[in-house]
Amino acid sequence: xxxxxxxxxxxxxxxxxxxxxxISKVPAxxxxxxxxxANAISGITIVGALLAAGAGGPSWLATLxxxxxxxxxxxxxxxGYLVTDxxxxxxxxxxxxxx
Amino acid sequence: xxxxxxxLAYIVAAVMFIFGxxxxxxxxxxxxxxxxxxxxxxxxxxxxxxxKGIVEFHxxxxxxxxxxxxxxxASRLVAMTSMPEMVALFNGSGGIASLLVGWAALFGADPNSxxxxxxxxxxxxxxxxxxxxxTFSGSLVAWAKLAEVVPSGAIVFVGQRVINAALLGxxxxxxxxxxLLPAPDSPLFYAILGLAVLLGVMAVIPIGxxxxxxxxxxxxxxxxxxxxxxxxxxxxxxxxxxxxxVGAAGIILTNIMCKAMNRSLTNVLFSGFGAVKTVTKxxxxxxxxxxxxxxxILEAASAVTFVPGYGMAVAQAQHVVRELGEILEAxxxxxSYAIHPVAGRMPGHMxxxxxxxxxxxxxxxxxxxxNPRMPNVDxxxxxxxxxxxxxxxxxxxxxxxxxxxxVNVDHARTVFVLxxxxxxxxxxxxxxxFFGTNTRMLFGDAKASISALISEFK
Numbered sequence: 001x002x003x004x005x006x007x008x009x010x011x012x013x014x015x016x017x018x019x020x021x022x023i024s025k026v027p028a029x030x031x032x033x034x035x036x037x038a039n040a041i042s043g044i045t046i047v048g049a050l051l052a053a054g055a056g057g058p059s060w061l062a063t064l065x066x067x068x069x070x071x072x073x074x075x076x077x078x079x080g081y082l083v084t085d086x087x088x089x090x091x092x093x094x095x096x097x098x099x
Numbered sequence: 100x101x102x103x104x105x106x107l108a109y110i111v112a113a114v115m116f117i118f119g120x121x122x123x124x125x126x127x128x129x130x131x132x133x134x135x136x137x138x139x140x141x142x143x144x145x146x147x148x149x150x151k152g153i154v155e156f157h158x159x160x161x162x163x164x165x166x167x168x169x170x171x172x173a174s175r176l177v178a179m180t181s182m183p184e185m186v187a188l189f190n191g192s193g194g195i196a197s198l199l200v201g202w203a204a205l206f207g208a209d210p211n212s213x214x215x216x217x218x219x220x221x222x223x224x225x226x227x228x229x230x231x232x233x234t235f236s237g238s239l240v241a242w243a244k245l246a247e248v249v250p251s252g253a254i255v256f257v258g259q260r261v262i263n264a265a266l267l268g269x270x271x272x273x274x275x276x277x278x279l280l281p282a283p284d285s286p287l288f289y290a291i292l293g294l295a296v297l298l299g300v301m302a303v304i305p306i307g308x309x310x311x312x313x314x315x316x317x318x319x320x321x322x323x324x325x326x327x328x329x330x331x332x333x334x335x336x337x338x339x340x341x342x343x344x345v346g347a348a349g350i351i352l353t354n355i356m357c358k359a360m361n362r363s364l365t366n367v368l369f370s371g372f373g374a375v376k377t378v379t380k381x382x383x384x385x386x387x388x389x390x391x392x393x394x395x396i397l398e399a400a401s402a403v404t405f406v407p408g409y410g411m412a413v414a415q416a417q418h419v420v421r422e423l424g425e426i427l428e429a430x431x432x433x434x435s436y437a438i439h440p441v442a443g444r445m446p447g448h449m450x451x452x453x454x455x456x457x458x459x460x461x462x463x464x465x466x467x468x469x470n471p472r473m474p475n476v477d478x479x480x481x482x483x484x485x486x487x488x489x490x491x492x493x494x495x496x497x498x499x500x501x502x503x504x505x506v507n508v509d510h511a512r513t514v515f516v517l518x519x520x521x522x523x524x525x526x527x528x529x530x531x532x533f534f535g536t537n538t539r540m541l542f543g544d545a546k547a548s549i550s551a552l553i554s555e556f557k
Binding site: 020 | 156350351
């Protein structure tokens with residue numbers, strides 16, 4: 001049980017290195033969509049929000065905080081993915097047909 | 100659904116995020132990558148809803164429906180020129196969501212800790228509230244500056260650094276005490292909450308308009324790190340993995356932006372750039388040009404490069420610029436768009452605007468790629484850019500922006516500078532480019548000037 005924080009830290013370190021590898025290959029042209037897309041991924045906190053809002057525990061405050069977190073995280077996830085999709089849809093090659 | 104199955108599904112979601120980000124390495128696959136990433140998010144949400152931990156659904160349904168509506172409307176209605184504001188607001192909402200998740204974790208939302216707050220939980224809650232709070236209020240201030248609700252310049256006052264250091268010190272002190280005496284209703288917790296929100300405001304107000312790309316990137320990174328900290332607070336792998344991917348993305352972008360301005364992160368964060376006084380006086384004659392004469396030069400040109408800056412976004416000139424580009428191409432001219440990394444108010448801002456105007460992405464080139472070819476460019480058209488084309492950054496070691504990589508438009512055979520007036524750029528530095536022998540100034544609103552050129556061609 002006391003090893004859990006260590007395991008979590010282990011995952012953290014590996015994921016950060018993976019992130020550096022992945023992101024350094026993104027061209028400057030796509031930096032804005034990268035940012036909004038990454039932002040949508042950071043909305044993963046919705047998972048924690050769902051667990052807090054749906055736990056049905058004795059504390060009404062925890063449920064309220066959880067529900068507010070679900071709201072903000074959903075804005076982040078839905079808005080982030082849709083706006084990224086909208087932007088990426090605009091990037092066209094010369095050979096593509098203009099709409 | 101068993102915890103084992105839920106965690107296996109989280110691995111699938113994480114792999115989908117990773118491949119989604121990988122596919123962003125080319126504009127051709129980027130859109131499917133984003134779809135893949137959103138599929139991963141859907142899997143993570145669905146398995147969480149089906150897990151044993153969730154017994155009450157009505158609050159979730161109301162909050163999620165409202166959030167989805169707001170997010171969908173915002174993403175459809177926002178104009179591409181306002182994308183920096185939108186991203187700032189999304190960063191802020193991610194930040195406050197992580198803050199709230201951390202806060203709720205104090206009440207034993209995590210089934211493993213069964214009500215008692217351990218020092219480990221207290222530390223992770225402290226981190227998620229601190230980072231989430233700074234992200235939230237910092238993003239709101241960044242939004243207000245971008246939307247010009249408050250003045251976009253740097254707000255500096257005496258003792259600012261001392262106050263910020265004291266705020267951070269107080270925050271850490273409260274965090275340590277809170278970890279020693281963890282309790283859900285501890286006054287220390289509310290102190291942390293208040294100090295974090297205040298620190299976010301204080302940290303962003305001294306940063307001026309043109310430094311916004313750095314701040315937005317940094318806040319983007321924080322929103323990921325906040326999710327990561329919330330993941331520690333509730334022992335959840337998927338939050339840690341995804342949060343750190345985003346954190347890394349933001350740090351890389353921050354680094355690219357700082358390099359593109361030849362400044363360190365500490366310099367951007369702690370010194371209002373507007374305060375720098377210029378020492379070099381530039382002398383010479385400015386040579387204005389009218390649209391008819393500019394047309395004759397463009398008509399004869401065989402290679403033209405457009406260099407857009409924030410002024411193009413302000414004038415909403417991207418569509419007329421693309422129209423002029425197409426006319427020039429039909430005229431047998433080679434057209435490209437040179438994009439400096441910090442042009443605009445967020446990383447890649449100009450690329451998105453030009454893509455919106457249907458400029459093909461193979462014509463968008465980075466400054467490092469166009470600079471060696473610049474002597475062969477007949478006309479470089481500078482639209483609302485100033486500091487990123489200032490040759491003083493290359494030649495004058497007394498200039499405050501000395502050392503910043505620029506687009507070498509002065510090496511082109513002719514330079515047209517589209518400008519409203521002779522006011523200096525954000526950095527308050529005189530631009531010797533305007534006095535160059537091969538430079539012609541086309542004064543007026545960028546959109547009107549380009550439209551005038553287009554009508555000359557017709």
